[in-house]
Amino acid sequence: MDSGPSGGAAGLTEIRWHARGGQGAVTAAKMVAELALGQGKYFQAFPEYGPERSGAPIVAFTRVSDDPINIYSGVEHPQIVVVLDASLISAVDVTRGASNDVVILVNTELPPGGVRERYGLKGGRLFTVDASRIAMETLRRAIPNTPMIGALAKATGLFQVEDVAEFIRHDFAKKFSAKVVEGNIAALTRSYDEVRGE
Amino acid sequence: MPRLNRETVAVTGNEAVAEAMRQINPDVVCAYPITPQTEIVQLYAQMVADGKVTSEFVTVESEHSAMSAVIGSAAAGARTMTATSSQGFALMWEMLYVAASYRLPIVMTTVNRALSGPINIHCDHSDTMGGRDTGWIQLYGENHQQAYDNCLQALRIAEHLDVRLPAMHMYDGYVISGAIGPLVMLPDAKAREFVGPYHAINPLLDVANPVTVGPFDGLHGWYFEHKVAQNRAMDRALTVIQGVADEYAEISGRPYGLLDPYRLEDADIAIVVVGSTAGTTRMVVDKLRTRGVKAGMARVRVFRPFPHEAYAKALEHVKVVGVLDRADSSGAQGGPVFLEVRSALYDSDPRPQVLPFIYGLGGRDIFPDDIEHAFAQLEEAAQSTRRSSIERRYLNLREDK
Incomplete structure (x- = not known):
């Protein structure tokens, strides 16, 4: 019995995140x-809660929908897969349960063709961005999460990069210095510009 | 399409409850942190430090002490709250009975988590299902909104003069407690008006009217009568719970009942379920309905007191009822909710079949396919001319096949 993405609800987007502990x-x-x-x-x-160890593989989920969301299970059939550490591709089946038109976004210095070659990754629409390098250059820390959001905006059109920048200005400003806020916005826009598709 | 309320905020389940507690601003909060409840205690301690609330925040060295301090302060005349999970709940055990027998309207949030062992920090309902006979009111919520709404309502239920029993409200550990979801809060003033001022009954600090709380009662004392009085208060709570819910619906626009039925009116088969899995089940019911299967659901909201008449009325026309328990009662015929529902339907004629399912122990995920599988078994039982076995059925269990 395959109930499809969340039982086939229209207007529902399911994202699965693969990362290592500490990548945000x-x-x-x-x-x-x-x-x-x-x-x-x-x-x-x-x-998906487990022991929170820095460097250990972790999985997280996001659902976005036009209608109220009832399902509370983990995402089985993602339409979008975000991989914050390319080395996970050889350790975890990152496209498990995904259909062939899944959008896969990988943090790597390689172009999409290079990822397919090195990891034997098949199917989906693959995008890559060197989010760790962008994070190092803009934030001086190898935490690739903000740049991945910029690349995600470009690859999926799920939201506008301007809206993300606005959100960061408002939300991050509550906790971080102006310098950190601007660094995040730079990371966001650079990755939006630099993400590569096939 | 239902539009997202413009007042919606994105919070974790624990943040939702910490906000409800902030609005209540009880006189005393005593708590000890435990996963996955910790965030509530941390957030509330921060609110105290920031001067957002005026509660006396008592840090203690264990949950046994937390419940003892809660009892002491409540007996002294304070409006008192606490929160816990799992092993913490278990460590409170003897004091839970004491709180109920002193008729202290304490409110406790319990974020549901499995009990050891093996050690497990994930969601199931073993902790509070085990506490069902402690004499506390028990309300279960499905999501962030209900966690918040139940917290405010639990206070009014507990403090009602027809009840005066402690009340606990629950929601699923991690699945709700740590997840980001939508919440619409009442404005602070409205929440405070709903909660109202606290009136202590026979407080210890009223030195002009001295009372004794919890003395030794002896063989020829009134222990038996006392327990019967507690149980009668529990029975009266059913009316109070609905009254409080109706009043809350007027100010929030969110109605609540003793149970939460979904597409049950003409259902042939139905699932009874507690907590966040009700959401997933509702989705599966909709899917089966599009195929012409007359499926329905009842979500358990109030478990103590158990509204058996309401269940009989809601389910008596259903052919087969499947009860999904996220806790088991070792050696019994099925899980705790199964036993209640089956018993509630005993006097119905014709009597629906009631089948026990166990799922999600120790946080094992449950998927729409698992629930469809349960419904398929109910359908099969409904079509059979013989009554089905009431052996436990397990959902998403790893077994040698």
């Missing part, structure tokens, strides 16, 4: 939920 995937999953709220959409974001 849970924060990114939650940020996408908050961006959906800004668009007047329903949202849900949660990690």
Whole structure:
């Protein structure tokens, strides 16, 4: 019995995040939920909880929908897969349960063709961005989550990069210095510009 | 299409409850942190430190002490709240009975988590299902909104003079507690007006009218009568719970009942379920309905007191009822909710079949396909001329095949 993405509800987008502990995937999953709220959409974001060890593989989920979201199971059939650490592709089946038109976004210095070659990744519409390098250059830390959001905006059209920048200006400003806020916006826009598709 | 309310905020389940507590601003909060409840205690401690609330926040060295301090302050005359999960709930055990027998209207949030062992921090309902006979009112919520709404309502139920029993409200650990979801809060003033001022009954600090609380009662004392009085208060709580819900619906626009029926009116088969899995089940019911299957659902909201008449009325026309328990009662005929529902339907004629399912222990995920599988078994039982076995059925269990 295959119930399809969330039982086939229309207007529902399901995202699965693959990362290593410490890369900020849970924060990114939650940020996408908050961006959906800004668009007047329903949202849900949660990690698949396990031991929270830095460097260990983790999974997180985001759902965005025009209608109230009832399902609370983990995402089985994602339309979007975001991989914050390319080395996970050889350790985890990142496209498990996804259909052939899944959008896959990978943080890597390789172009999409290079990822397919190195990891034997098949199917889907593959996008790559060197989010770790962008993070190092804009934030001086290898936390690729904000750049991945910029690349996600470009690859999926799920939200406008301007709206993300606005969100960062408002939300991050509550916790971080102006310098950090501007660094995040630079990371966002650079990755939006640099993401590569096939 | 239902539009997202413009007042919606994105919060974790625990943040939703911390906000409800902020609006209540109880006199005393005593709590000890435990996963996955920790965030509530942390957020509330921050609110105290920031001067957003005026509660006396008592840090303690264990949950046994947390419940003891809650009892002490409530007996002294304070409006008192706490929160816990799992092992913390288990460590409170003897004091839970004491709180109920002193008739103290304490409100406790319990974020549902499995009990050891093996050690497990994930969601199931073993903790509070085990506490069903402690004499506390028990309300279960499905999502962030209900966690918040139940917290405010639990206070009014507990403090009602027809009840005066402690009340706990629950929601699923991690699935709700740590997930980001939508919440619409009442404006602070409205929430505070709903909660109202606290009136302590026979407080210890009223030195002009001295009372004794919890003395030794002896063999020829009134223990038996006391327990019967507690149980009668529990029975009266059913009316109070609905009254409080109706009043809350007027100010929030969100109606609540003793149970939460979904597409049950003409259902041939139905699932009874507690917590967040009700959401997933509702989605599966809709899917089956498009195929012409007359499926329905009842979500358990109030478990203590158990509204058995309401269940009999809601389910008596259904051919086969499947009860999904996220806790088991080892050696019993089925899980705790199964036992209640089956018992509630005993006097119905014709009597629906009631089948026990166990799922999600220790946080094992449950998917729409698992629930469809359960419905398929109910359908099969409904079509059979013989009554089905009431052996437990397990959903998403890894077994040698």
